[in-house]
Amino acid sequence: MSTNKIMPDELRRHPLFGGLDNDQLAQLMETARVIQLDEGQQLFQCQQEARQFFMVRSGTIRLFLSAPDGAEKVIHLIAAGETFAEAITFMEGQIYPVNASALDACEVLAFSNKAYRTILHSSTDTCFRLMADMSKWLKRQxxxxxxxxxxxxxxxxxxxxxxxxxxxxxxxxxxxxxxxxxxxxxxxxxxxxxxxxxxxxxxxxxxxxxxxxxxxxxxxxxxxx
Amino acid sequence: MSTNKIMPDELRRHPLFGGLDNDQLAQLMETARVIQLDEGQQLFQCQQEARQFFMVRSGTIRLFLSAPDGAEKVIHLIAAGETFAEAITFMEGQIYPVNASALDACEVLAFSNKAYRTILHSSTDTCFRLMADMSKWLKRQxxxxxxxxxxxxxxxxxxxxxxxxxxxxxxxxxxxxxxxxxxxxxxxxxxxxxxxxxxxxxxxxxxxxxxxxxxxxxxxxxxxx
CATH class of the missing domain: 1.10.10.10 (Winged helix-like DNA-binding domain superfamily/Winged helix DNA-binding domain)
Known part of the structure; x- marks a missing residue:
């Protein structure tokens, strides 16, 4: 794993970040890091405490569940530009409900749930901008x-x-x-x-x-x- | 136009309302009303002050813009169960950016932007539940x-x-x-x-x-x- 620079522009395009002002974005980026994953490498395990949410920069992340017999069920494949595990940020119980691993070589941005929650809690205006963005995104979809x-x-x-x-x-x-x-x-x-x-x-x-x-x-x- | 009863259950299914507790939902429903529209009847005009957002109960609502030559461009057709104009609730300038009229005979629920904003502003928890719902909805889509x-x-x-x-x-x-x-x-x-x-x-x-x-x-x- 290595740490690289995260650019504000790559985040702004996503509705989760579009509503943040420059200071808030800088604040979030300070706690963020870049994670490099090899093919097959695990990012987090089901039931592990959820302290971060993620955005795929390159490669594909596989979200999956393991059955007692060892079989795996793929829940979702996350492509570049998409975020995952961010809904947990807004919830009470902070536990990952699935496993995540790299389908191929991946670069992933990890953001601190706590930092993101602090920013949103301190500013209802930001919550409102985020909700407006999400609402427009839902309409487009x-x-x-x-x-x-x-x-x-x-x-x-x-x-x-x-x-x-x-x-x-x-x-x-x-x-x-x-x-x-x-x-x-x-x-x-x-x-x-x-x-x-x-x-x-x-x-x-x-x-x-x-x-x-x-x-x-x-x-x-x-x-x- | 006539006023009927709005049932909490028909609202709860939608991510905009799923995050509200019973009291908050009751509070919003007090200011809501049912609007009956005949085929072709206009609900609001472009540039009109936006005081309400809507949910279609039956029929189809047509969102459209009028060109200077009188031609109309359909922006979106809203089906039963879908909300519209709710993104404006979260924004500063409260003006409808399009016209809305009934494609066929329609029943529409109208909610007060002010009441909805008041509920959300008074409780960051509710904002967080709403954002979690929206985020899960985005994923499903x-x-x-x-x-x-x-x-x-x-x-x-x-x-x-x-x-x-x-x-x-x-x-x-x-x-x-x-x-x-x-x-x-x-x-x-x-x-x-x-x-x-x-x-x-x-x-x-x-x-x-x-x-x-x-x-x-x-x-x-x-x-x-």
């Missing part, structure tokens, strides 16, 4: 999940269409839907409103034309990729 | 985004395979990959580690068998659905 869910549903539908393409088709083809649109949507686990949005999007992007229950595919080789 | 991203990548890959299926194939088929796996992964915008995980998952679920650069598909009609 909901939007991301929404977009991914729709993309996923779009791929399921294009997959469904490609399964109906007759043998020997080169590019263009007309597919007659064998069931009402709401039945197809339900079979593919797509909400009716999302299904309408998918048809509209695929049409406006020029991939398909919809005419009643007939779908004209412009090019089967570009649909769904 | 990261896991969701991760899972959705992998599902998406899996669908892109199965789509890619289905495109190579020769005309007239009934069920089983062997596809010889025309490029090294890392090239295919990159072409499909899939991280190499995710690509390995996808191949492993599809194998363990019995959909495919991988032998070098040959992929045996068990049944083209069930792959990717």
């Amino acid at each position: 909901i939007t991301d999940i929404d977009a991914l869910t729709l993309q996923n549903a779009t791929l399921r539908f294009t997959n469904y269409l490609l399964h109906q393409v007759p043998a020997g088709t080169e590019h263009e083809v007309a597919i007659t839907l064998g069931a009402p649109k709401n039945v197809i949507a339900s079979r593919l686990s797509i909400q009716p409103e999302s299904f309408s949005r998918i048809l509209r999007n695929l049409q406006s992007e020029g991939h398909i034309t919809v005419d009643g229950n007939v779908i004209y595919i412009k090019d089967i080789n570009t649909l769904g990729q | 990261i896991t969701d985004i991760d899972a959705l991203t992998l599902q998406n990548a899996t669908l892109r890959f199965t789509n890619y395979l289905l495109h190579q299926v020769p005309a007239g194939t009934e069920h089983e088929v062997a596809i010889t990959l025309g490029a090294p796996k890392n090239v295919i992964a990159s072409r499909l915008s899939i991280q190499p580690e995710s690509f390995s995980r996808i191949l492993r998952n599809l194998q363990s679920e019995g959909h495919i068998t991988v032998d070098g650069n040959v992929i045996y598909i068990k049944d083209i009609n069930t792959l990717g659905q």
Whole structure:
């Protein structure tokens, strides 16, 4: 393990630190340190007293539980730029609920829970800035999940269409839907409103034309990729 | 607009309220009210003073901006169970940055920013419980985004395979990959580690068998659905 310099800018991007002013950030950084981990090296053990929370700078951290028979269950993989074990900072019982070890060679920043709590306790304004940041971050993630869910549903539908393409088709083809649109949507686990949005999007992007229950595919080789 | 009863249980599930004790929740609910909106009815206007934040009980709320030419840009659609405009509660300038109107008939709970701020200001413990809840919620969403991203990548890959299926194939088929796996992964915008995980998952679920650069598909009609 070696200690390197931590730059304020690498922290500011994260909602946990974005709400801190310069003095508060400097105060926290004084108690922080850089930890180098080899592949497989353990960072902390389940049930160990939790005095620090962490941010991955490079590599991947594996959070896992060990079963009595020795088998391991991976709970989460933490990538660069992500923090972990910070929720414990805000709680009463300060015990790590999982094990953490390095999946590959890792560099991790460790922050003192006590220093972070002291900063937040001394300033409700800082708590409020942190909560505003977290709240905005939550909103962005909901939007991301929404977009991914729709993309996923779009791929399921294009997959469904490609399964109906007759043998020997080169590019263009007309597919007659064998069931009402709401039945197809339900079979593919797509909400009716999302299904309408998918048809509209695929049409406006020029991939398909919809005419009643007939779908004209412009090019089967570009649909769904 | 009519006023109905708000139940503590419908609030507790949301991270903004989960950290409040019974007295604090009762205190907040005293200042809260239920708003009924007809389809298209406006809830607040951009630049209006923000005195309340909201939770959708039923229907969908549309957050949008109006361009000078009268065109509207939808920023976000808020579904039942979701809150909106709560980040403003934690900020200095209390102005709504967007317009909000009902996409369809909606029931919305309105909470007083002032009452919520007073509760949080009077108790750092409550702030800490709220931050712990938000932090756990953020983690869950990261896991969701991760899972959705992998599902998406899996669908892109199965789509890619289905495109190579020769005309007239009934069920089983062997596809010889025309490029090294890392090239295919990159072409499909899939991280190499995710690509390995996808191949492993599809194998363990019995959909495919991988032998070098040959992929045996068990049944083209069930792959990717």
